[in-house]
Structures are given as structure tokens and as C-alpha cells.
Amino acid sequence: NFNPLGLTDGEIGLFTAVLMICPDREGLKNCTAIHTIQQLFLQALYFQMKICHRDADRTFSSLISMIPVFRKVSDDQA
Numbered sequence: 001n002f003n004p005l006g007l008t009d010g011e012i013g014l015f016t017a018v019l020m021i022c023p024d025r026e027g028l029k030n031c032t033a034i035h036t037i038q039q040l041f042l043q044a045l046y047f048q049m050k051i052c053h054r055d056a057d058r059t060f061s062s063l064i065s066m067i068p069v070f071r072k073v074s075d076d077q078a
Helices: 010-018 031-052 054-066 065-075
Strands: none
Touching: 010 031, 010 065, 031 054
16 A cells, blocks of 8 residues: 555556566576566665655655565565
8 A cells, every 4th residue: 555655656667667676586587687677776765765755764765664464465466
């Protein structure tokens, strides 16, 4: 649930990209490159949040702490 964090559509899109580009997936090749791309999306998300949120550091940390929850849901459905 993103509503409590007040994310913009762009921030939701970037966060979705972070979730989708996961170097930990089984069977992937060149995980280092995938990790680098994921880090670039995380940086873009952080910079966007710095522009849009007064409490960007707290909001970003809260959002990042949700990643394991989303990954578990994804794994449970696979």
C-alpha cells in the first residue's frame, strides 16, 4: 500500500522497476550488470523523492524496507 507514503506516479514506476530488476533471481546471467541497473533505478528513485518529499530520507527508507515483503509475495505466487 503506497498511499501512506504519498508517492507520485513516477516514484511508483521507479519502485516497480527496482522490484522487477532483481539480480537475485535464479538462472540469470550477468547478475553484476543487473545489480548495477537496479542500483541506477534506486538512485533515480531517491533523487526523485528528494525533489518531491520534505522527509525524503525517511520515506525512501520506509519504501526500501518494503522490498522483502513484495519479493515474498512474488515468490509465494510463483
